[in-house]
Amino acid sequence: MRKNKILNIILICIALLLISILIFHQKDNKLYNYSNQIIEDEITEEDYFKSIKELEDKILNNESDKKIAYLTFDDGPYYNTYKVLDILDKYNVKATFFTTSINGEKCYDKRSQNCLLLYQEYYKRGHTIANHTYTHSIWRGLYKSSNSFIDAVLKQEEHVKNYADGYKTNIVRFPGGSNSAGKLKNEIIQKLRQNGYGWIDWTAYDGDGGKLKNKKQAWKNFTSTIDQNIEVILLHDYNSITTNLLPDIIEYLKNNGYELYPLFYESNMVNK
Numbered sequence: 447m448r449k450n451k452i453l454n455i456i457l458i459c460i461a462l463l464l465i466s467i468l469i470f471h472q473k474d475n476k477l478y479n480y481s482n483q484i485i486e487d488e489i490t491e492e493d494y495f496k497s498i499k500e501l502e503d504k505i506l507n508n509e510s511d512k513k514i515a516y517l518t519f520d521d522g523p524y525y526n527t528y529k530v531l532d533i534l535d536k537y538n539v540k541a542t543f544f545t546t547s548i549n550g551e552k553c554y555d556k557r558s559q560n561c562l563l564l565y566q567e568y569y570k571r572g573h574t575i576a577n578h579t580y581t582h583s584i585w586r587g588l589y590k591s592s593n594s595f596i597d598a599v600l601k602q603e604e605h606v607k608n609y610a611d612g613y614k615t616n617i618v619r620f621p622g623g624s625n626s627a628g629k630l631k632n633e634i635i636q637k638l639r640q641n642g643y644g645w646i647d648w649t650a651y652d653g654d655g656g657k658l659k660n661k662k663q664a665w666k667n668f669t670s671t672i673d674q675n676i677e678v679i680l681l682h683d684y685n686s687i688t689t690n691l692l693p694d695i696i697e698y699l700k701n702n703g704y705e706l707y708p709l710f711y712e713s714n715m716v717n718k
């Protein structure tokens with residue numbers, strides 16, 4: 447009798463273990479799907495990015511008149527992130543967010559309460575979450591050595607994983623741009639490669655990371671830097687001038703023949 451009881455307990459334990467593995471596995475699968483919308487359209491994340499890569503190749507080989515713009519937002523999650531996400535939804539545009547948790551940790555948005563919970567919104571709404579280092583401390587230690595930089599990247603990777611249900615980042619943007627790394631740049635790039643990361647700067651901007659006076663100046667900056675068939679546009683989701691200008695930015699790009707996509711590791715624009 448006692449033996450049977452023990453056997454039953456063992457069987458129940460195994461069953462529970464199997465069920466939990468199954469649940470975890472399903473959850474895991476869900477994470478790597480591109481977005482709810484893509485699932486409805488029955489396009490896998492892999493096929494979606496593959497089709498963008500093919501379009502990029504054609505554009506770069508002058509085999510297509512089409513144009514691509516990658517909207518990228520740095521330094522969030524932070525105040526205004528929700529506004530940016532809602533505008534992107536309204537226009538059905540997917541973008542890329544180069545995240546740093548240093549701002550989000552101090553930020554309590556009315557809607558999200560803790561801004562770090564916005565990590566879930568990024569990926570649920572189909573955007574790419576990229577890595578902008580945990581500390582973003584350009585002048586205080588980030589570029590002290592290649593190890594200090596990589597540590598900040600891996601710490602941010604962990605943070606995103608924790609807050610966005612296991613989402614793994616694989617694209618980095620150097621805070622201040624890659625030239626901020628100075629003579630450490632090559633060493634850092636090598637270590638990024640070893641850790642499975644690509645990196646990217648930008649080709650266009652509205653100047654919202656610097657001293658931007660007003661909407662008019664931002665618009666002038668933006669329109670004067672749009673001159674290539676594939677653009678990577680640097681914006682910041684904390685900046686209210688950009689938030690106010692975003693509908694105009696999207697409409698301008700669409701009216702000028704640009705298709706707007708989120709970035710992905712295999713993109714020609716991502717350095718490896």
Ligand SMILES: [Zn+2]
Pocket residue numbers: 520521578582621622
């Ligand atoms: Zn930044």
